[in-house]
Amino acid sequence: MSLGLVYYTGTLRGNGDMRHVIGIDAGGTATRAVLLDETGHCLGYGRSGAGNPTSAGARLAVSNQVIATLAAVGQSAITPDLVMLTLAGGLGHESAAPLADALADAGLHTAVEVTGDVMSAYFSATAVPTGYLVLSGTGAISARIVDGELDGLADGIGWLLGDEGSGFWIGHRVVRAAAADLEGRGPTTALTPLVMALVDDEALPDEDVRRPEVWKVMRRVYGRRPVECAEYAPLAFRAAASGDPLATEILEGALAGLLTSCGSLVGDDDRPIVLAGGLLYDGGPLSDGLKERYPGRCLRAHDGTAGAALLGLRAVGAAADADTLARIHATLAPLQ
Template structure:
C-alpha cells in the first residue's frame, strides 16, 4: 500500500489539513477552527487540529502516514512543554505512527513559494515580520513583536495610523482626509457628535472598546482612500512600505541573491497600495527574484514529502513542488 504524508496550515482563522501520497498527489483535505495557540489558547487550538486531522484521514489507514509537517502561526507558544504535549496528543489521537514536525508559519510560507533552500521572507498581514531562511529553516527574524511593540507597516499599523490621522484632522493639528468620514463610519454606530472634542473622544472610546488587533480591519479603508487620491492615505502607505523594506534589510544579508518571498494581505498582491510600493523599493535596494507563495498548505505537504523521501533527488522534489504549487 502506498505511503501517505500530511501537511497542515494552522492559522488564526482556520486549521487546514491535507493528506497526500508520497508523490505529492492530494487525496483529501479538511478544515476546522483556528489553530493559532497564541491567539486561541493551546487547548482550543490543539482540539481543532485533532478534528481536522481526523477528518482528513477519514477512510484512510493512519499507519500509512510516513511524515506530517504542520505550519503553525504562533508556533512560539509550543515552546511550552504543556502546549507541545497537547498538540502531539491531538495528532497522535488520530492513530498516526509518526511524530509530527511543527514548524513556524514563516517556514511553510517560504517553502510554498520556492524549493530553493535559502532566501528571505516578508510576512505582512495583521502583523509584520521578516525572516532569513537557511536550509528551509528560519535563521534570523526582524520585527514580529506584536501590535504593542512593533509590527511596523502591518495591517494593524495601517489601521492605527488611519485613526491617528482622523484624530489629528478633527483636532485641526493634521490635514483634512477622507478617512475622517470612513473610519468613524466603520467604528461607530451613529454619526459623529459635535463639537470637535466630543467627536474625538467618540473615536477614542470606540477604538478602546475593541481588541487592539481589530484595528487591522481599517487597513482596507486606507487602501480605498489611497486609490481615490487621498494624500494622507498615500503618506500612510508610503511609510508602511518604507517600514517593511527596512525590516527586510535587517535580515537580508548584503549581496544576497536568493529569492525574496512576500506573503500576507498587506503585500501579497503587486497591485495593492503597499504591495506595489514594497516591490518598487525592493527593486531599488535588493537583488534576487521576488515571489509570492502558493497556498501555505502546499509548502507543508512538500516538506512532508521531503521528510518521507530523504533519498530522492532535488530535481525530483522540485518537480513535485512545481506540481503542488501550480508553478
C-alpha cells in the first residue's frame, strides 16, 4: 500500500521495476482514467468530459482522453507501459493513434490500445477470460469474450436498426403508447399521465383539431434527438411496478429482445454472464428475467474503469486474475 504513496511523493522518479498501465473508460458524458501498477494497485485517478468521438467529435474526445490520462499520472512521474482506451463502438482501432500522438505531444510517450466498452464492462465484474456480456442502457448489446478477446457481438447496432430491449427501445414504446392513448386509438395506460408530466411545459400551436396533449408530446419528442426517447424508459418500470398491463408488456418485450440477442451468443456452459447498463439494475425485472434464464451465472458489472485497468494488465502480460481485479476495486474506490 505504501508503493502508491512513494510514487506520489515524487522522491522516486520513473517506474522502478514495476510495469504500469492506464485504463480509460471514455463515455459520452465523462472520461475516467486510472493509473495502476502490475499488481493491480491503483495509484492515480483522473476525470474529464465526454471522451467518445462518436458523440463528442474526434478532437474534443481525444483532448478529454489526454486530460484524464495526465490527471491520473499526476505528480507520479510514471510513464505507463500501455494506455488501454475503452469506448463504445471502439472496435475499429482508429482511435489509438490520435491518442498516442496527443499524449506524445503532451510529453507522455506510451503505447495505446483500444477496445470496446463491452470489454471493460465485462472485465469490471470478472477476471474469467471467457464469458458473456449483456448490456442495456440507452442502447443494448450482447458480447461473447473468449480468452480475453472479443469473439462475437449481437445487436448494439443502434436505436434505428436494433438495440432491442434498450432504454431507447422501451422509452420509444412508452411515448408511442401514450400518444396512441391520447388519440383514442390505443389502450388507456398509466404511462400516459407519467409522460404528460414530462412534456407539460411544451408550447402549443394555433390549431384545434388535435388534442393539446398530443401536440405537447409531438413538440417534446421532435424537439430532441430521437435517441433521447430513452428518457421515457424509467416510466415503464414505474408503471409496470404498479401493475399497468401495457408497461408490463413493453418490459416483457424488452426482456425477450435481450434474451434473443444474448441467446444467439451464450453457450450451454457455466461461463459467467455479466449484466451491464442502467436498465439491468439488481432486482429489476430485466435482470431478474436474465437470472431466471441463466441461474447462477449472472454477475453485475462494476465501474468500467476497473475493467479497462484489468485489460491493460492483461495486455502487458501481467497477472490479471480474480485477486488482481479485487485489488483494483479495493484501491480504485478510495481514489474516486
